[in-house]
Amino acid sequence: MEISSLPLSPSLRSKLLSAGYTNLCSLSSISPPELARALNISNHEAAGILKVVLQRRSRVDGAGESHAIISGAQTAWDILxxxxxxxxxTTSCEELDTILGGGINxxxxTEIGGVPGMGKTQLGVYRIQLAINVQIPVDYGGLGGKAIYIDTEGxxxxxxxxxxxxxxxxxxxxxxALKHKDFQVCGEKMxxxxxLANIFYFRICSYTEQIAVINYLDKFIAEQQNxxxxxxxxxxxxxxxxxxxLALRTRVLSGMALKLMKLAxxxxxxxxxLNQVTTKFIDGSFQLTLxxxxxxxxxxxxRVILYWNGNERYAYIDKSPSLQSASASFSVTSKGIRSATSNSKRIKIM
Structure with a gap:
């Protein structure tokens, strides 16, 4: 159950969300003094919040939520x-789709980051390409879906x-048309x-807004469908x-990541x-990492890392439970992401 549903004042709910407490489970093992320090409130207020949480969890358990969790188990056959x-x-690049097992799952x-020199414009094109490709109608071999684009940098x-x-x-x-000579174009969809009407855009100006929008996505996606x-x-x-x-940041990020996994x-x-690149001191030297x-x-x-190899752009699968580590070249053209061309040149993007 979400924190936003608790009968608390808006200011207390906002403080809880900002500190990374997004659901009842995240407050299950914290003491009033610890919560008071995390939210910068009095011990009395913290105790009041935990009392409300305890009451709400008791009602939920009595309504049979635990039974719903148990009955939701899958067999290994179901998973397979x-x-x-x-x-x-699809990424619109055949080589890239191949190493990804058919495209973005x-x-x-999936996290994507680029080393210095790739340019933010190049990474942005990758994201835009996916927001367009997800809408290719089912009749044409696509998913016919909609996209949500959360922009934190403008x-x-x-x-x-x-x-x-x-x-x-x-x-x-x-x-x-090459495969189906007598096909009829679906005019309105194509x-x-x-x-553009099927890309829902959110402009985010702070980490609290980012958390709030992600918490809102469950309801928004259910209403929009597909x-x-x-x-x-x-x-x-x-x-x-x-x-x-940094400890607070880790807790907030963990809650956000869990929410995104559940949505997926x-x-x-x-x-x-999209992630940015930083440097990390490893084995006596500074190395680039996300x-x-x-x-x-x-x-x-x-996790996919984009990098340069000579004059060609490459994508490397750095981490995946089901995909082998592999690289594939790609190009950024006026049309978007495409398969690499022999005459691609490295252009520095400011």
């Missing part, structure tokens, strides 16, 4: 069948979205306007800017997170 029917979002959280480029949508539609129609992709660009920005207490499973959608620390590195199902 789910994996065999797992859907993917639904029901999973880098969303709607003109680029329109451009990539036009190219995706044209390529989809051309490829489909228009850039329709693709959302198949959630993009956060970037998950890192506000958590590197606004935090001095519950709605059979893909969650894609930001937010070691604990965050375990929060996502898959």
């Amino acid at each position: 069948r789910d994996e065999q029917t797992l859907t993917h979002i 639904c029901k999973e959280v 880098s969303f480029m709607v003109e680029r979205v329109f451009q990539i949508a036009e190219a995706c539609i044209q390529d989809t129609l051309d490829n489909f 228009q850039p306007k329709a693709f 959302v198949k992709l959630v993009v956060i660009d970037s998950v890192t920005f506000h958590f590197r800017q606004d935090f001095e207490d 499973k519950k709605f059979s959608l893909a969650v894609v997170l 930001a937010l620390g070691d604990s965050w590195s375990h929060a996502c199902t898959n």
Whole structure:
């Protein structure tokens, strides 16, 4: 059960969410003094909050929530069948789709980061490409889904979205026509306007807003139906800017990661997170790594790192429970992400 449903004042609920307490379970083993310090409130107020939590949990348990959890167990056969029917979002690059097992997996959280020199514009195109590709109609071999784009840095480029949508539609129609000579174009669905109308955009200006929107997604996705992709660009920005207490940051991030994993499973959608790069002192030297620390590195199902190899861009699967570590080249063109071309040149993006 969510903290937002508790009969508390808005200020106390806001403090709980900001400190990373998003559900009743996160408050199950904390004492009043510890909660008081975390929220900067009195011990009396903290004790009152925990009393409300205890009362609400007693009601929930009495209503049979524990039985629902037990009855929700899956067999190994069910899990295998789910994996065999797992859907993917194409990246528009055949080589990249191959190492990803068909594309970006639904029901999973995938983190993507780029080394210096890749350029934020290049990483942004990757995200936009997925938000467009997830909408390719089922009749044309796609998922026919909708996308949610959470922008924490103000880098969303709607003109680029329109451009990539036009190219995706044209390529989809051309490829489909080669295989089906007598096909009929689905006019309304295969228009850039329709693709843009199915991208729901949230502009986030603080980490508290980021947490609040993620907590709201469960309800929003249930109302919209058929959302198949959630993009956060970037998950890192506000958590590197606004935090001095690293222990608090770790707790908040852990709660957010758990929420995103649950959303991916519950709605059979893909969650894609953009991360920034930082340096870490390892074995006597500074090495590049993705930001937010070691604990965050375990929060996502898959981790993909984009890098340069000479004049070509590559994507490397750094971590995945089901995919082998592998690299694939790709290009960033006026149409968006595409298979690598022999004449691609390295251009420094400011």
